Amino acid sequence: MSEFSTKGYLDMELLRFTTAGSVDDGKSTLIGRLLYDSKSIFEDQLEAVKRASIRRGNEHIDLALLTDGLRAEREQGITIDVAYRYFATPKRKFIIADTPGHIQYTRNMVTGASTANAAIILIDARNGVTEQTCRHSYIASLLQIPHVIICINKMDLVEYSQQVYERIRLEFSNFANKLKLREVTYVPISALHGDNVVDASQNMPWYEGGTLRHVLEHIEIGNDHNLVDARFPVQHVIRPLSDEFHDYRGYAGRVAGGVFCTGDKVIVLPSLLSSKIRSIDIYKGSLDEAWPPMSVTITLEDDIDISRGDMLVKEENMPLITQDIEVMMCWMNEKPLQINGKYAVKHTTRDVRCIIQEVKYKVNVNTLEKIPDDLSVGLNDIACVRLRTTKPLFVDPYNVNRRTGALIIIDEATNNTVGVGMVGTNHLLNGG
Amino acid sequence: MKNKFTLTHLEELEYESIYVIREVAAQFERPVLLFSGGKDSIVMTHLAVKAFWPGKLPFPLLHIDTGHNFEETIVYRDNLVKKLGAQLIVGSVQESIDTGRVIEEKGATASRNILQTTTLLDTIEKYKFDAAMGGGRRDEEKARAKERFFSHRDEFGQWDPKNQRPELWNIFNGRKNQGEHFRVFPISNWTEMDVWQYIMKEEIELPEIYFTHQREVFNRDGVWLAKAPFMTLKDNEHYETKTVRCRTIGDISCTGLTLSAANNIEEIIDEIAATRVTERGGRADDMRSEAAMEDRKKEGYF
Incomplete structure (x- = not known):
């Protein structure tokens, strides 16, 4: 029988989290395990994945086939887009925004991060903090995801060593000082063998924190919204x-x-x-x-x-009423940003137009350094941009309110969403 | 300790869906709500009623009628429309066949499922609808997992899954050119369990076929299908009477029935919590190939 009771389910909270990762870091294995161990993969789905894995000549059941829903994704063995997956434990219901982790998918990671309460960032215990860790953490900081969970994975390949875990933890926290992450939790895991994913690991008695599932179930999400500024x-x-x-x-x-x-x-x-x-x-x-x-x-x-x-x-705390706005912008389209170009803007329920006045600098998402000498903004680039709108917008800095601090930029010729902006820049890099 | 300002997951999903439905009414000139008589479209209609209260629904309901219905669904539909004082438009697949727009499939496994796409697109064009809301959910099927809330369709009604608009926060871009339209999925983030729990919480009435009853059925490739005048048995198949209910409702020719004695919502929820097969596991229309849903959706299916 199921662990759900009919009545208990009505009191559950909803947690949205994002995962970013590439083929080799065990992300699919981890998600597969979370879903499988919480009985959220059904027999017919598992059968279909088994059949497809065999047809492809894979040795193991490839759980990535569960999330890679489009024909092109399955053919090429890659995740193109954000895939949404759902599971529930007796405590919470979860929505996973599963995104590819390579640099050419920055826009997908940004998309997945935009609605997330939490982010899972995987670090390979053998490699420590890499460029990819840097990129994923920067996006979590840029999109102001309230909770970041660093999963130090493949602990089985470093003999479940506490020393390795502590070293990576220190390495990450030194690096994270450059970012504005609100809350960071570390969990040493082996997604392949299941250590500390759902069940506590017998192999790491030195680890006193909760399993990943426990962390996901107990993150405090009641304060993720701004409850001060009406x-x-x-x-x-x-x-x-x-x-x-x-x-x-x-x-x-x-x-x-x-x-x-x-x-x-x-x-x-x-x-x-x-x-x-x-x-x-x-x-x-x-x-x-x-x-x-x-x-x-x-x-x-x-x-x-x-x-x-x-x-x-309310009178006592008004938003900024302004036509001149500085945003950190992630560019989402193959057609580059046009300086002095005119675009449509959507901000909350308000539609205006804007002109791009200036690109101040781009950010190297792997090193977090500013690039002041190359101001061309193309697909997946992140840049500090100044724009002027045709009518005032009522904005708050993005780090104060994720809803009133966010806007999207639309190409008026194609009607496509080509850029997304987060109001204000001081929450990004220290001294930025 | 729970903060006073937390919401349950059902409240959060409800508020999200109401926001999406209101956004449709605000951004489009001629929206329509696709109503099949199944539980998902019933929940979506319920949410729409809540979104505009005390006003009336600011858009009509559209039923694409294959002509191969469970009788109970049509009775339910007509009662609901009357109760809400809503406008109902019916797009008839039979009419599409009669006028030569589509050709009926032949053979024992013939289904009108795919034919619905033409009728749907023709109806959207005829009434110049610019947004059609559907009860599709991302947990239903792997191609649906990639679907946006606001899903753009070109002038041929086609979906281009590899070239979808980015969708961030809760800002929805419904801009389009003449002749294009949107499909909008307000309950994208709901799971089957959420839908049932919400039906229980809100005490939403459902067509009787969702509950246990005796019915003449036959078994085809492990799926129980209902006896109907237009269904043809293969040589090895025969009718028998079973205690069944519907877990999903679609065209009668491709809706698998569940052997079940569940007689109320609580029992259905317990049954679903214990089941190990997805609800579309019984849908013959999805079993045609690994990408059956994606291929249909690209052409303009629901």
């Missing part, structure tokens, strides 16, 4: 015009920051008019308060002209 981007205006709700005018949206309570005084941006919250409505009822990431409908005491793209905030 931000409510208006998504849609609800006007039923029915007999029963004739004068109803509600502002539908998702709380992006802070806590809104009935009776709170709010300021509407950009008009700067103020009013009081009459009600916070959900289906057939009302709430006393709402916080991120709740989707609610707010009604106000006063009749004010408010539409999509406006934002409800």
